[in-house]
Amino acid sequence: MDDKKERIIIIAEQLFMQYGFLKTTMEDIAKKVHMGKSSVYYYFKSKDDIFAEVIRRDTQIFQQKLNDAIYAANTPEDKIRAYVITRMTHLQDLSKFYSTLTDEYLDHYLFVEEVRKDFYEYESTVIKNLLEDGIKQNFFDVDDVVTISRMISIAIKGLEFPLFVEAKDYDPIKESNDMLNVIFNGITNN
Amino acid sequence: MDDKKERIIIIAEQLFMQYGFLKTTMEDIAKKVHMGKSSVYYYFKSKDDIFAEVIRRDTQIFQQKLNDAIYAANTPEDKIRAYVITRMTHLQDLSKFYSTLTDEYLDHYLFVEEVRKDFYEYESTVIKNLLEDGIKQNFFDVDDVVTISRMISIAIKGLEFPLFVEAKDYDPIKESNDMLNVIFNGITNN
């Protein structure tokens, strides 16, 4: 019963990736899972519900990946670096896969934006914690943790932007590293 | 003859702001200038031409403002700060006025993007020059000027983003200043 839900989600994700959300019909999903359409509705209450579950899963895998990367690094600086690099790499892969979906994202952006919001909340918490660790261990010198973590988030968003609009010869890893160097060291000579 | 062009541009700008580019017809413009449509075509060869002129003017005023701000500041650091703050302030004002236009900007984004490209080129040149001045005067310590100026551009873009999507309690000036503090000093304790 739970593996049925599982299968539906996996199939649905495949179809969403291939055809996008709008072009994928409930019939398509049902047929590919070898079920009647109504049966699918026994497991999920709506198409959006399936989509939400797909996104929820991806997000969870993403966050797991990020947590692992943070855990593997040692110093607070390296942890932040690991976080940003992992994040950008993952998003880079995603931007290829989800290219079909990003074309549509304007339509149900309310939906995606909601999931996004949650992610940003997670993100700012992670960064804030890492900053606080760094301050406690005397690595960083920061007045207002909240402000600086928001600032880092903004910088990350800036890095993210080109991925989804104009990918021409844009190396997010290099850009991220440059950005991180400035964030840690600044540009002032002292 | 030249003041007629002038009037057309001013009226057109008003209408573009109020109704957006697409919803504003040449008839609308002509009527409000008290002319026949054909007469407007005597002064401008196309609707895009008028739009381009409107944008060209705004951009010029914008750049003048930025140059003044840079000129007024003394040290390279203050010049960069002045540049960013002026930029954000102007864009903040613009985002209110052009709210109609931003909704459409997806449609003729080729057009706007072209003007934008020019502006970004100007911007990166300005920043690169200010950085080089700062290095020459031994204020900054930077390896790769090109990379860092691009990085600063990205950071600025990150600041700009919230203006056009979710303006809720977002204070661009404060955010800009925080960002600038990090850019100049970094967060590492040393």
Place this chain on the structure above:
DNA sequence: TTTCGACCAATACCGTTTTTCGGTCGAAAG
């Protein structure tokens, strides 16, 4: 508990007709 066929209402789709709109042209006014 699970599956499904039959059914519904909303909306997407489609071919056609009508309207709108950016743009041209030639005549005429000054």
Place this chain on the structure above:
DNA sequence: CTTTCGACCGAAAAACGGTATTGGTCGAAA
């Protein structure tokens, strides 16, 4: 020679009406 405009054009958008899809429900049966 400059400026204005009415009449006109073609392409593209809107309006429209009828058909097909599609998300979602329900009750029966396995």
